[in-house]
Structures are given as structure tokens and as C-alpha cells.
Amino acid sequence: MGESSSPTVSVVIPAYNAAPWIAETLDSVLAQTFLDFEVIVVDDGSSDKTPEVVAGYGSRVRYLRKENGGAASARNVGIRAARGSYIAFVDADDLWLPEKLQLQMDLFSRHPDLAWVYSDAIVFDQESGQEAFKTSDVTKLYAGDILRPLLLFNFIASPTPVIRRDVLGTAGYFDELRDLHGSEDWNMWLWIAAKYQVRFVERPLAKYRRHATSMTGTMHLQSAFRSRWTIIENAVARDPERLSDLREQALAEVCLGMVGPMVRRGDRRGARRMLGRAARLVPCDFRILLYWLQALLPTAIVDWVPSVRKFRRWAFFRKDAPSPDPRRRD
Numbered sequence: 001m002g003e004s005s006s007p008t009v010s011v012v013i014p015a016y017n018a019a020p021w022i023a024e025t026l027d028s029v030l031a032q033t034f035l036d037f038e039v040i041v042v043d044d045g046s047s048d049k050t051p052e053v054v055a056g057y058g059s060r061v062r063y064l065r066k067e068n069g070g071a072a073s074a075r076n077v078g079i080r081a082a083r084g085s086y087i088a089f090v091d092a093d094d095l096w097l098p099e100k101l102q103l104q105m106d107l108f109s110r111h112p113d114l115a116w117v118y119s120d121a122i123v124f125d126q127e128s129g130q131e132a133f134k135t136s137d138v139t140k141l142y143a144g145d146i147l148r149p150l151l152l153f154n155f156i157a158s159p160t161p162v163i164r165r166d167v168l169g170t171a172g173y174f175d176e177l178r179d180l181h182g183s184e185d186w187n188m189w190l191w192i193a194a195k196y197q198v199r200f201v202e203r204p205l206a207k208y209r210r211h212a213t214s215m216t217g218t219m220h221l222q223s224a225f226r227s228r229w230t231i232i233e234n235a236v237a238r239d240p241e242r243l244s245d246l247r248e249q250a251l252a253e254v255c256l257g258m259v260g261p262m263v264r265r266g267d268r269r270g271a272r273r274m275l276g277r278a279a280r281l282v283p284c285d286f287r288i289l290l291y292w293l294q295a296l297l298p299t300a301i302v303d304w305v306p307s308v309r310k311f312r313r314w315a316f317f318r319k320d321a322p323s324p325d326p327r328r329r330d
Helices: 022-030 050-055 071-081 100-110 147-152 165-171 184-193 218-238 240-264 268-281 287-296 299-304 306-317
Strands: 009-015 037-043 062-065 086-089 116-125 131-134 162-164 198-210
Touching: 009 022, 009 071, 022 037, 022 050, 037 050, 037 071, 050 062, 062 071, 071 086, 071 184, 086 100, 086 165, 100 116, 100 162, 100 198, 131 198, 147 184, 147 218, 147 240, 162 165, 165 184, 184 218, 218 240, 240 268, 240 287, 268 287
Parallel strands: 009 037, 009 086, 037 062, 116 198
Antiparallel strands: 086 162, 116 131, 116 162
């Protein structure tokens, strides 16, 4: 890691009660083959041993502490404190592979006007450590002008982007409204995608941790639903000429993303209501039938149907219906 007062990259890590995972995250960041970077941990009011764990890394990590305000506010504190020309983000329980920064900075070197770069990522299980799937297994990854496909699905995993700092100055900071809780990253990617083209590294360069959690609560699901709906409506309102024809499809995607979590919580009636809402928005979408199977059939039968299993996995990756996140305070 470089000791320069003006490193090339600033790595911002928001952390809330992250003591069980943050050492592994920091180790993965500090193991980068690209050396000219700084690491900034922004503690969002943790009440566990997060400060002590981070202190063990000494001068290799800059530690900032703030009152609890959510991941978006923590990222914004990190951006303001950053000294690098590029900003990279990783949550305090996700991991980077050693060549992540090197491969992405190589792209910036070959394309000096490039504004931001992301990559494929691996989802892995918290309990077993076993890799479940890659982002590219469940959705296509796009380059260039990605605004339209990004409105339909957030295919940019949060620990993967590296963004030119002046781009963040143009797009603004992460929206700290609690109404966007859990979807702040997708909201930011849409702002940037409206103004700048992007490239990606096809290899997985980060690992996204899937926590073993209890069933998602009703209020959490409703909050997630409202936040994703709001983000889509706002994006369409900002750029109607490019996005208005996708509005119904994008809103239907939000509805479909709620089905899996509702079924897992035992709320099959709520899942069917969401499917009815999606069907009214996009009546000819064949995937609704697969979701109906998930909402109606016993789990053992659903797990036996390969096409439905794939959609269950796809639904997990969606950011519009997250499981309870132990890193954040609602």
C-alpha cells in the first residue's frame, strides 16, 4: 500500500457492528497487487468491537467514527475524507480478490477518459464459505451506456465499482434519505449511468457475503419495496425521453423481486398480490408463471423444478428485496 499523501485510489469501507467480518475484509483489501491506495474505514456508530479490530491495523487504515446514520452517510464521510483521484467502495463484510484494483486501474490507464469500472462478483455463503454463484450467472453484465438495463436490474455488485472522483462530484453524494435504505448504491449507479459510460472486467474481482438470516419482516419488505419503487420513478422523471417506455417493466421487476422473500416468510397471499400487480404492469411476461409456481407450490416441489430454482437464486441477488442486514441499523 502506498504511503503517498495523494494516493491514486481511496478505498471507502462503511462499517456498523462489523467486528465478526471486518478483519477478513481489510486483509483482502490490503492484499491487493496494486499498491497505490489508502483505506478509510468509516465507523457508523458501532457498539461492538469494530474500533478495536480496526485499531489493530495501525497506520495502514484511516479510522473515522460518526454517529449512526446509515451506510450512505458513512460512504459520504469517506468520500469527503478521501485523498485519491479514484474512489472504490467495499462493505465491511465483503471481500476483494488480490488483482481487483490492478485490473480495473489497467482499464483506466488504457482508456483515460473512462469514468468508472465495475466487475463480475461471486456470492458466497456466510456459514459454509461456499461459493453460490456469480453475478454473471443470473444476469447479463453491460458496458457503455447502461442506463436502460440498469433501471431494470441492479447488476453492479456494490463491492466492485471504482469511480473517478470528479465523477462523484458531478453526480453528487449518496442519497442519505432513510426511504432509500438498502438501495443507496443502485440509486447512485443510476445517477452516474445517466451521465457516463462504463466498462467492466469480466472476471469476478469481489465476493459478496450471503448471511444466514431469519425470515424477512413485513416492515422491512415494505420499506424495500417503497425504496425501489421511488428510485425508479425518480430516475424516469429525471430522464423521461430515455426511460419512460421502461417504467412499467421496471416497476414490475420490483414486484417480482418481493415474491421470493414473501414466500420464505410464509406470506404467500402477499406474494400473490405482488404477482397480480406485476401482471397488471406487464401482462405478457412469461416469468410471472414461474413466480406463480413459487408462490403456490410446496417448497419441496419448487426446489425440484430447475427453471424455478434458477429464478429463486436470481431473486436472492436482487437488491430490491434484501434479507435483514446485520451490518445496518434500521
